[in-house]
Amino acid sequence: MKAIMNHLNFEFKSVLRDKTLLLMYYLFPLIFYFMMAAIMPSVYADFSKGMVPGMIVFTIIVSSLLGMPNPMVLNKEKGIYRSYKIYGVPLKSVFIIPVITTMIHITVVSFIILVSSSALFGAALPQNILSFFGVYAVVLFAFTGLGALIAVCSPNGRLTVLLAQLVFLPSMMLGGVMMPSSVLSKAVQKASMLLPTTYATNALNAVYSGQQALFSLQGSLYILILGGSIAYALAAYLFTWDSRSSNALRNLGGLAVLIPYILGILLL
Amino acid sequence: MEPIVQVAGFTKVYGSSRVVDSISFEIFPGEIFALLGPNGAGKTTTLECLEGIRKASEGKLLVSGLCPEKDFQKMRKVLGVQLQASALPDIITVEEAMNMFCLYLGTETRYDLLERFDLKSKYKTEFCKLSTGQQRKLILAISLAHHPKLLILDEPTAGLDVNTRVELHQIMREERAKGTAILLASHDMSEVEDLADRVAILVKGKIVAAGTPNEIITSGDSKVRIHVKTQKNSLFDMQFGEMPITKDTEGYGIFDTEDIEGAVSQILSHIKSNEDKLLDLRVERPSLEDRFINITRSGGLQ
Numbered sequence: 425m426k427a428i429m430n431h432l433n434f435e436f437k438s439v440l441r442d443k444t445l446l447l448m449y450y451l452f453p454l455i456f457y458f459m460m461a462a463i464m465p466s467v468y469a470d471f472s473k474g475m476v477p478g479m480i481v482f483t484i485i486v487s488s489l490l491g492m493p494n495p496m497v498l499n500k501e502k503g504i505y506r507s508y509k510i511y512g513v514p515l516k517s518v519f520i521i522p523v524i525t526t527m528i529h530i531t532v533v534s535f536i537i538l539v540s541s542s543a544l545f546g547a548a549l550p551q552n553i554l555s556f557f558g559v560y561a562v563v564l565f566a567f568t569g570l571g572a573l574i575a576v577c578s579p580n581g582r583l584t585v586l587l588a589q590l591v592f593l594p595s596m597m598l599g600g601v602m603m604p605s606s607v608l609s610k611a612v613q614k615a616s617m618l619l620p621t622t623y624a625t626n627a628l629n630a631v632y633s634g635q636q637a638l639f640s641l642q643g644s645l646y647i648l649i650l651g652g653s654i655a656y657a658l659a660a661y662l663f664t665w666d667s668r669s670s671n672a673l674r675n676l677g678g679l680a681v682l683i684p685y686i687l688g689i690l691l692l
Numbered sequence: 693m694e695p696i697v698q699v700a701g702f703t704k705v706y707g708s709s710r711v712v713d714s715i716s717f718e719i720f721p722g723e724i725f726a727l728l729g730p731n732g733a734g735k736t737t738t739l740e741c742l743e744g745i746r747k748a749s750e751g752k753l754l755v756s757g758l759c760p761e762k763d764f765q766k767m768r769k770v771l772g773v774q775l776q777a778s779a780l781p782d783i784i785t786v787e788e789a790m791n792m793f794c795l796y797l798g799t800e801t802r803y804d805l806l807e808r809f810d811l812k813s814k815y816k817t818e819f820c821k822l823s824t825g826q827q828r829k830l831i832l833a834i835s836l837a838h839h840p841k842l843l844i845l846d847e848p849t850a851g852l853d854v855n856t857r858v859e860l861h862q863i864m865r866e867e868r869a870k871g872t873a874i875l876l877a878s879h880d881m882s883e884v885e886d887l888a889d890r891v892a893i894l895v896k897g898k899i900v901a902a903g904t905p906n907e908i909i910t911s912g913d914s915k916v917r918i919h920v921k922t923q924k925n926s927l928f929d930m931q932f933g934e935m936p937i938t939k940d941t942e943g944y945g946i947f948d949t950e951d952i953e954g955a956v957s958q959i960l961s962h963i964k965s966n967e968d969k970l971l972d973l974r975v976e977r978p979s980l981e982d983r984f985i986n987i988t989r990s991g992g993l994q
Binding site (some may be wrong): 430 | 768779
């Protein structure tokens, strides 16, 4: 346990020491949040209503998909995980510690957003703080699972960015982060349900505002929990200690993570 | 004495290619055993299977009585490894790295080893800011932290300056003296000739020669090379029976012979009878490198 805690401490500090990670985990989400909070209300009057859930989901996406996978893939490529294996670091440490540290950093930034949005921009606090944190935990679970799966399936840094952008860019446009999904056409709304972001913003917006969700809140949570569980299970199954042992065909099995979101399109 | 490493009929197959083909050897405590071979001969594959990071296709591999594949975690306690390209996170400091791996290996942080390897002033230095030699020393210090029975070193001194190499050789000798068995893979023949107690040469996945460095050297043709330089170059005017003479760029006559005594006396009497003057005479024994080249060029058929 002492070894794991020590490793966790190192991983936590490594984000603060690495300029790229510091940018992805802290500067990018916070600067984006402050800019959006300052500019968007003059463009779109109702923006501040969904600002906090939107910016928290944005933080989770950036850190989980753009921040977390790349160092994991680099560790695999450079043979660092191979060294870890040889020097007795267990799989659970290699796999879980980056996820836990990412969750901690995301939570720090989310807390800053939550507190400052109320103090600086007059945003309301969540209607039910416990429900909000419960849904927040589910969203965090789903996205970090997806990030871990991208890290495991990606053979190199370039493909990692590409895979992460495949989720990140449509999420920004269609997932309800920048504007509510309700302004999209019915067909686009349905298509956007292939993205976990749509379920995340739907659920977080509902518990934050205390208003009716755009579509089933409970259904959204089930889909996110199922999506996260499948992502973690696939990531653990497909994990390899070095990129030489990675099998591209086998990694295509990672696409199974889409199953719950396809079910969401059909059922919700 | 019980061997630390037992390899019997070990074979590794990738697809249709037999990378290692039924090799057998043993390594005993306090012994440096070198595995030599050209690139692609199967050295690294053999090491990786002994380390437990690859599975053997056939045969028996035991390290201190443990199976590398099945007893992977238990084996960490008896095995120290320095990989050919051992890597640590760029931003981990020397102290953090030693502390982290010592905790995982269940031993106290070995500051004494960092001191022994001249890394005391580098405790707070990040791995990426260390020189290649310092990085190797750190990895070696981590590998030795838990007093392993077997130390596997894959090209430990490649790309290092002379002083660091000498220092690492000294560390290897100290570890051997403590009873640690060392399995060394290297392309540096002088290093192997100097350090190894026994050597096995792998060619195309098979052991084609094994023994002490001296046994390997003397197992081939036993010719020595005599280099002679005289004032009047009279040697090149004469025939020396069946002993051919060649001339090198510095004007030395070169003789390859099995009979040193006969050849030297023949050369000296020729010089005397031709009123020439001997400037230099050197007798050179073939090195492990010469023998290795002969063996590998012939595909191990010698």
